[in-house]
Amino acid sequence: xxxxxxxxxxxxxxxxxxxxxxxxxxGSDPSRTTPIFCRKPEDTDKLVLDGRCVNTLPAYLxxxxxxxxxGWKKTGIIGKGCDIRAITQLVAENQLKRDEVYIFGxxxxxxxxxxxxxxxxxxxxxxxxxxxxxxxxxxxxxxFYPGEKPEVDRSGPYLVTAPALATLVKMDDEDRFAxxxxxxDRCFKCYACREVCxxxxxxxxxxxxTMPSWVDQAAHTKGVFGWHLTRAMHLVGRCTGCGECTRAxxxxxxxxxxxxxxxxxxxxxxxxxxxxxxxxxxxxxxxxTDDTENYIR
Amino acid sequence: xxxxxxxxxxxxxNISRTVDTADVAKDxxxxxxxxxxxxYKFMCSAPGxxxxxxxxxxxxxxGCIVSACSPKxxxxxxxxxxxxxxxxxxxxxxxxxxxxxSWVHNDKEIGTAKSKDLTxxxxxxxxxxxxxxxxxxxxxKRALILGGxxxxxxxxxxxxxxxxxxxxxxxxxxxxxxxARLSETFPTLDCSQCILxxxxxxxxxxxxxxxxAFAELEKLDGYIGNFKATIRQKAKSVIDKxxxxxxxxxxxxxxxxxxxxxxxxxxxxxxxxxxxxxxxTVPVIDRANCPKFIKDKCGICADVCGPDCIxxxxxxxxxxxxxxxxxxxxxFELMPNVYKEYGGSSMPQHLIPKKMNKKQxxxxxxxxxxxxxxxINGLEFERLASASGPTGGEIRxxxxxxxxxxxxxxxxVGSRDANKGVEYCSKICCMYTxxxxxxxxxxxxxxxxxxFYMDIRAGGKGYEEFINRAQDExxxxxxxxxxxxxxxxxxxxxxxxxxxxxxxxxxxxxxxxLATAMVPQxxxxxxxxxxxxxxxxHGFYSEQHPKLMPVDSSTGGIYLAGACQGVKDVPETxxxxxxxxxxxxxxxxxxxxxxxPEVAIVDKDHCMNCWDCVTVCPYLAISPEEVKxxxxxxxxxxxxxxxxxCQGCGLCNTVCRSKSIELQGYxxxxxxxxxxxxxxxxx
Numbered sequence: 013x014x015x016x017x018x019x020x021x022x023x024x025x026x027x028x029x030x031x032x033x034x035x036x037x038x039g040s041d042p043s044r045t046t047p048i049f050c051r052k053p054e055d056t057d058k059l060v061l062d063g064r065c066v067n068t069l070p071a072y073l074x075x076x077x078x079x080x081x082x083g084w085k086k087t088g089i090i091g092k093g094c095d096i097r098a099i100t101q102l103v104a105e106n107q108l109k110r111d112e113v114y115i116f117g118x119x120x121x122x123x124x125x126x127x128x129x130x131x132x133x134x135x136x137x138x139x140x141x142x143x144x145x146x147x148x149x150x151x152x153x154x155x156f157y158p159g160e161k162p163e164v165d166r167s168g169p170y171l172v173t174a175p176a177l178a179t180l181v182k183m184d185d186e187d188r189f190a191x192x193x194x195x196x197d198r199c200f201k202c203y204a205c206r207e208v209c210x211x212x213x214x215x216x217x218x219x220x221x222t223m224p225s226w227v228d229q230a231a232h233t234k235g236v237f238g239w240h241l242t243r244a245m246h247l248v249g250r251c252t253g254c255g256e257c258t259r260a261x262x263x264x265x266x267x268x269x270x271x272x273x274x275x276x277x278x279x280x281x282x283x284x285x286x287x288x289x290x291x292x293x294x295x296x297x298x299x300x301t302d303d304t305e306n307y308i309r
Numbered sequence: 310x311x312x313x314x315x316x317x318x319x320x321x322x323n324i325s326r327t328v329d330t331a332d333v334a335k336d337x338x339x340x341x342x343x344x345x346x347x348x349y350k351f352m353c354s355a356p357g358x359x360x361x362x363x364x365x366x367x368x369x370x371x372g373c374i375v376s377a378c379s380p381k382x383x384x385x386x387x388x389x390x391x392x393x394x395x396x397x398x399x400x401x402x403x404x405x406x407x408x409x410x411s412w413v414h415n416d417k418e419i420g421t422a423k424s425k426d427l428t429x430x431x432x433x434x435x436x437x438x439x440x441x442x443x444x445x446x447x448x449x450k451r452a453l454i455l456g457g458x459x460x461x462x463x464x465x466x467x468x469x470x471x472x473x474x475x476x477x478x479x480x481x482x483x484x485x486x487x488x489a490r491l492s493e494t495f496p497t498l499d500c501s502q503c504i505l506x507x508x509x510x511x512x513x514x515x516x517x518x519x520x521x522a523f524a525e526l527e528k529l530d531g532y533i534g535n536f537k538a539t540i541r542q543k544a545k546s547v548i549d550k551x552x553x554x555x556x557x558x559x560x561x562x563x564x565x566x567x568x569x570x571x572x573x574x575x576x577x578x579x580x581x582x583x584x585x586x587x588x589x590t591v592p593v594i595d596r597a598n599c600p601k602f603i604k605d606k607c608g609i610c611a612d613v614c615g616p617d618c619i620x621x622x623x624x625x626x627x628x629x630x631x632x633x634x635x636x637x638x639x640x641f642e643l644m645p646n647v648y649k650e651y652g653g654s655s656m657p658q659h660l661i662p663k664k665m666n667k668k669q670x671x672x673x674x675x676x677x678x679x680x681x682x683x684x685i686n687g688l689e690f691e692r693l694a695s696a697s698g699p700t701g702g703e704i705r706x707x708x709x710x711x712x713x714x715x716x717x718x719x720x721x722v723g724s725r726d727a728n729k730g731v732e733y734c735s736k737i738c739c740m741y742t743x744x745x746x747x748x749x750x751x752x753x754x755x756x757x758x759x760x761f762y763m764d765i766r767a768g769g770k771g772y773e774e775f776i777n778r779a780q781d782e783x784x785x786x787x788x789x790x791x792x793x794x795x796x797x798x799x800x801x802x803x804x805x806x807x808x809x810x811x812x813x814x815x816x817x818x819x820x821x822x823l824a825t826a827m828v829p830q831x832x833x834x835x836x837x838x839x840x841x842x843x844x845x846x847h848g849f850y851s852e853q854h855p856k857l858m859p860v861d862s863s864t865g866g867i868y869l870a871g872a873c874q875g876v877k878d879v880p881e882t883x884x885x886x887x888x889x890x891x892x893x894x895x896x897x898x899x900x901x902x903x904x905x906p907e908v909a910i911v912d913k914d915h916c917m918n919c920w921d922c923v924t925v926c927p928y929l930a931i932s933p934e935e936v937k938x939x940x941x942x943x944x945x946x947x948x949x950x951x952x953x954x955c956q957g958c959g960l961c962n963t964v965c966r967s968k969s970i971e972l973q974g975y976x977x978x979x980x981x982x983x984x985x986x987x988x989x990x991x992x
Contacts, residue, residue, distance in 0.1 A: 075917065105919045214967035215915045221968055224981030246966045297925045297964050 014061045016158035017116045021088060022056040030114055033088035034072055036065040043130035047072070049079075061090060063134035066123045068254040070098040071210040075107050087113050092120040093148025097252040097287030098210040100153060104290045105250070107213050117154030117161075122146070126259060142255045145171040152288065166288065170253075170279040172272045180269060193233065198263035201231040201239060205257035205267050211250050218242060244270035249278050249294040252287035311342035311436050314370040315428060316361055318352035318377035320407055327411040327420035333376060336425045340432050344368055353383050361387065362394035372400045372435040376428045378407040397440035399906065399974055404431040426987055433986035437978045441906035444952045448534030450897045453478065453632040455526055458486020459879060460638035460871030460886040462508050467890035469517040473897055476519040476630065477512070478526055478540055481570075483587035484509050486640050487872075490570065490688055492695035492702070494879055495744040496775035502586060502697060509588040523593050527627070529840050530929070532954040533866025534633045534902040542626040546594035547580075551618035554582075554590030558610035558619065566598045572689040574707060575699035580610045580619075584697060594619075634866050634893040637850060638886065639836060641872035643686050643825040644723040644730060651684055651722065651794050651823055681794060681801055682708035686722075686825040687741055694748040704752040706820045709799070712753050713819030717803045718742045718784075719791050720762040724826035731826055731847060736876040738824035739766045743776045745822055746784035758784040759816055761791050761805050769878070787814060794821060827876045841928070842867055849875050860889045865956070868892050907974040908955035909962065915969040916947040922961035922970055923948060930954035931961060 017035075024030040037048035037058040045064045050056050069089055072079045080087070091099065096115055102108040122143035124130050129138035143149075147166045154161070172178075180188060203219075206212045219227040219239050227242050228235035244267075251271040258268040278284050282295035315337040319325035334348040345368045351357050352375055364370060373396065375387050380403040388398035406424040414420040452468050454461045457479030465475045477484065491501035512518050521540060528539040547558075559578045568577035570584055577583075579599045582592050594610070596602045601621055611619040683706045685693070696702035706713045720742050723730030739762070746758040765786075767773045780786060789806035796802075803816040829848035830836070837844040843851045843863040850869050853861035860868050868889040871882040896902075909922075913936060923931045934949035948961075948970060961970045971977060 107917070107919065213917050213919065215917055216967060218966065218968055224978050226968075226977070226981070293924055297921045 013118050013158050014059060017061065017090060017118060017156070018056045018059050020156050021050065021059065021090075021116065022053045024088060024114065025050065025053045025056065030086050030088040031084035033059075033090070033116070034069050035059045035090035035116075036061060036067070036069075039064075039127075044127045059090065061118055063121060063124050063139075064127060064130055065092065066127065066140075066256075066259060068095050068098055068208065068210050068256045070095050070102060071208055071256070073099065073102060073108050073113060074210055074213050076213050076215065080108075080112075085112070088116060089113055090116045090118070091151060091154075092123070093117070093146060093151040094120075094142065094252065094254050095210075096151045096153055097148055098254060100290055101211060101250060101252050101287040102213075104286075104292075104294075105211070105213070110290065114155045115151075115153065116156045117151035118158060120146075120149050120151070122149075140255060141173040141175065142253055145173050169283075170275050170285050172276050174266065174269055174272050176266055177269050177272055181273070192237070195265050196233065196236040196240065199231060199236045199240070199265055200263070201229075201236065202262065204260040204262060205243065208256040208260040209247075210254065210256075211247060211252070212243075218246075240267060240270065243267070244274060247271055248274045249282075249284065249296045250286055251275060311372055312344045312368060312370050313340075313342045313372040313374065313432055313435060314345040314347070314364050314368060315340075315343055315374045315376065315432065316347045316349065316352050316364075317406075317424075317428070318357070318375065319348070319350045320378060320411075321350065324377070324407050324411040324424075327414050327417050328406060328424045329417060329421040330376075330424075332421055333406070333424045333428055337374070337376075337428050337432065340429060342372075342436060343432060345370065352377050353386055358386070358390045361390050365391060365394040365396050370396060372402075372438060374402055374404055374428060374431045374435060376404040376406045376424060376431075379403070379405050379409070399441040400435065400438050402431045402435045402438065404428045429988075430983045430986045434979045434983040437976065437982050438974070439976075441973055443906055444904040444908075446534060446902045446904060446953055448897070448902045449536075449631045449633040450474070451476070451630075451632045452893050452897075453526075453536065453538055453630075453635045454638060455635065456486065456638035456640055456871070456873070457481075457484035457520070457522065458638060458640045458871065458882075459488040459505060459508075460640065460873075460882045461486070461636070462505075462512055463883045463886035464636045464638060464870050464890040464893075465512055465518050466508065466515070467887050468893055469515045471890075471894050472517070473894065474517045474519075476521060476632070478521045478524050480523070480525050481583060482523045482545070482581070482591070482593045483583045483589070484512060484520065484522065485584070485587070487642075487688070488879060489584060489586075490572070490695070491691050492698070492748060493744065495740045496769070496771040498744070498747065500696070502584075502695075506586040506588075509586065513588045520589055521628075522589055522591075524628075526836075526839065529635065531631075532928075532930075532951075533864075534896070535953060536632045536635060536866065538630050538632055538635075540628045540630065542628060543593075544596070544623040544625050545591065546596065546619060546621055546623050547591055548618040548620050548623075549589070549591050551616045552591045553616055554592075555615060557613045557615065559592055561609050561613045563607070563609065564598065564600060566595065571692050571699050572686075574689060574692055594621075634868065634896055635840070636868045636870050636886075636889045636893065637840065637842070637862065637873055638870040638889075639830055639833065639873040641827045641876070642830055643688055644828045645831075647686070647723045647730070647823060647825050651681075651719070651791070651821070681796055681821070682706075683713070683801060683820045684794060684823065685820070686823050687738070687745070690745055690822045694745070694752065702752070704749055711819065713756065714753070715757050715816065715818045716746075716749055716759070716820045716822060717791075717801075717805075717816055717818040718745060718758060718760045718822045718824065719803075720760060720824045722823040722825045723828075725763060731828065733826075733847070733876070734766060735824075735826035736766065737827065737878045740769070740772060740775065740878065742822075742824045743767075743779035743784070746779045747782055750782050750784070759803075759818070760784055760786045761789055761803075762786060763788070763790070769880075789814070827872060829873060833873065840864070840867060849873065860885055860892055866896065902953075904952060905957070906952075907957040907972060908952045909950045909957070909959075909970050909972050911948045911950060912969040912971070913947045915967050917967055917969070918946045918948065919966075920948070921964040921966075925960050925964050927958065927960065928954045928956050930956070 021033045033050040036045040039046040103110050122139045124138050125140040150164045227238040255268050258266050284295045317330045317334045319330045330348045334346040338346040345364050349357050384403050388401050391401045392398045404427045410423050451474045454465050454477045457477045465477050468475050488505050494501050524542045527541045530537045558580050562578040562580045564579040565576035567573040580592050580594045600606045601608050692698040724735040749758050767776045787807050789808040791805040793804045800817045803818050805814045807814045833848040852859045862869050870886040870889040930951045931948050933946050935943045936945050938944050959972050
């Protein structure tokens with residue numbers, strides 16, 4: 013599988029059709045892979061694709077980052093199904109043009125929850141929870157797919173996969189608040205969750221705005237709550253559920269619990285899953301006269 | 310350092326009853342930046358405003374707070390006064406300590422404390438107010454009138470006589486609307502067509518009025534002063550300018566279909582004008598029913614046409630025209646489907662299948678297999694009573710043409726009952742039913758008219774007298790509802806109740822007339838969406854303010870006239886049409902249009918062109934704009950606001966994640982300062 017992708021990537025780089033191919037290469041230790049930007053055809057030999065490839069590479073395609081500004085006309089990117097969902101969402105949000113990218117897709121077996129859990133193979137014990145209800149193991153939109161791409165039914169609803177959410181929603185308000193207060197106590201606002209997110213695309217994040225300073229910059233309870241709730245709300249109807257925010261958190265805060273819950277709410281209220289269409293507008297910025305208003309209570 | 314003046318109004322005792330205004334003023338004077346305070350009985354009075362102006366001049370104020378009533382009341386007053394005194398009007402803010410404080414609190418201590426808070430908040434806010442200039446924009450001084458009924462006709466004539474060019478768009482082949490169908494009008498019983506048709510002719514001959522009959526509005530873009538209308542001129546198959554209206558074509562046309570104008574009581578030709586006095590007197594071919602278009606047979610009309618103006622190949626024409634104002638006068642229709650309640654289905658008899666399965670039969674009313682032929686609605690009765698109608702003004706029943714000796718009129722059919730129709734009172738039915746009894750009695754001298762009614766609502770000049778006259782002329786009014794209509798031989802058995810006498814009443818009637826409720830046109834809501842105006846749950850178009858702005862729609866530059874806004878009789882419709890016309894004249898009387906500067910502006914450095922604002926804007930005021938470098942290369946795309954279209958609703962502000970779009974006069978800094986000034990704020 014990866015051989016075919018390497019071959020195709022080499023061919024396209026040689027012909028000059030692509031300026032760069034973003035993929036994964038062996039990392040600093042055997043349990044990790046690292047993102048690689050292949051500029052030269054021979055770099056493609058380094059490409060790997062397996063259960064260790066956790067990073068959501070489309071984050072590099074976001075205009076906020078430097079990479080798309082390097083003057084590369086066409087970027088190749090190796091994507092797992094969930095990454096390609098992020099690309100679709102970026103196109104839908106006008107942050108990327110579909111013809112600026114060339115997507116190498118491949119069937120995904122799932123990825124490891126965290127590189128630390130890698131023991132040489134992928135199994136139930138170390139697989140990321142998001143992979144359990146994945147309907148894009150065969151990716152949706154690809155330019156190159158090794159072999160025949162089978163048809164997959166993706167009409168099912170979004171399913172919450174984080175086990176912690178089930179217990180969290182059952183708690184009463186006070187306990188839930190205590191849970192988050194304890195968790196957020198560790199947050200020192202490094203903004204890793206923002207930096208890995210493929211959908212955080214503002215030039216200036218609202219949390220960095222000081223005139224006025226809607227979100228308190230300090231890493232105390234109020235500032236941390238302010239940041240995480242704002243982040244969660246800004247991703248409603250947009251988050252494609254890669255789970256990178258939680259993986260990137262150096263202090264193990266499960267920040268994507270918010271996103272998963274909001275995805276469920278959006279699914280129930282508007283029957284909408286983000287990242288599946290470039291045309292369908294996200295529900296929070298559109299209105300229909302027959303929209304139910306059951307959220308007003 | 311800011312130099313802020315705070316003016317606390319006592320509003321007689323409206324505010325001072327529950328707010329210690331002197332204390333509020335004293336407290337305000339201790340706030341940083343406040344250099345002048347005033348506590349006055351009526352700030353809005355002439356001496357109050359003079360004191361306001363004097364303080365601005367004497368103390369060289371650069372911001373003013375008026376702690377008084379709602380900004381809806383006097384914001385404009387004080388902003389104008391500030392302008393007169395040389396201060397930018399948008400440096401004046403109102404702290405609402407009346408509607409939002411003194412009127413809703415009893416406790417003076419609490420009221421005073423809250424007034425202080427509200428004033429503090431505004432003091433902090435006004436420090437961030439920037440001087441703003443109103444936008445000036447040019448306008449097209451032409452008016453578009455949608456609907457050629459009496460409302461549209463009246464508005465067009467008023468405007469054109471004042472020198473404004475007008476275009477009337479009417480979907481039917483002729484002007485006239487529902488009023489042209491009426492026989493006589495209450496309360497004076499003058500012939501409807503006799504008073505309407507001279508106006509139609511006046512419209513036709515007026516040099517400033519363009520009539521677009523058999524046309525529909527497809528799209529309306531733009532904003533007050535600068536609308537762009539896309540009008541579809543449907544193919545008449547007749548060349549307008551050559552047609553003399555001689556009538557040879559429709560006389561010779563061998564094919565007939567039911568006449569919509571005559572409520573399907575009679576047939577009309579396939580090439581037709583709806584009624585003899587039609588304006589314009591240009592016939593149209595009903596392509597759906599014309600054999601020339603169905604199977605390419607016939608074509609007699611083209612053969613007999615002298616000026617040779619029949620054109621079978623004509624196509625719909627799309628016209629784009631610019632207007633400065635729009636008057637919506639699309640009128641009403643009668644509630645369909647009421648016959649189900651009153652003895653029959655709404656389907657015409659010939660459409661009802663002879664053989665029915667069990668399910669179909671169960672769906673039919675118990676009494677009959679179809680609509681009872683002699684149960685008709687008000688407009689159908691109007692046509693029967695009309696001198697130009699199918700019976701030439703003699704009242705004969707539709708089934709067999711006999712003169713009905715007993716007629717039962719039923720009021721409030723479909724109205725005043727949310728379960729069976731609409732909950733509102735259709736308002737004109739009491740009057741037109743009384744008129745119908747009179748027309749009937751004048752036509753059938755030995756006839757007997759019964760009226761089943763709930764209440765008589767006759768509030769209008771000469772209206773109560775008119776009802777009395779109807780009763781004097783022989784109509785018998787029975788207070789009660791009708792439970793069922795049954796066919797009995799060639800008569801209709803009306804089973805009703807007389808609630809004043811407390812007994813059941815059975816009347817064998819020759820004909821039954823239903824005073825059916827007025828409802829908006831079937832496509833009223835879709836049309837409102839085309840125009841971008843708001844409407845109520847029934848589909849009537851909403852006025853800006855139910856009392857003080859009854860002809861303005863929710864959208865600037867679009868005005869309402871007639872029954873499209875709510876049930877109305879002819880005099881009210883005419884009055885509203887004239888009012889709408891005067892609003893347009895007012896708009897056009899100025900050289901250029903002034904727009905308030907409280908519109909959205911984009912921070913083009915930080916806009917990340919996600920277009921959420923473009924999608925969310927209900928006024929289509931935001932569009933993508935290219936930012937180019939010196940060499941003309943597109944560097945990036947950003948959102949751009951058209952200040953003419955923006956209504957300052959702020960939706961774009963709320964969806965913008967990067968806070969790159971703001972409302973002038975309501976910037977984040979102003980609002981943030983306002984919130985943080987409140988002591989209880991969690992900031």
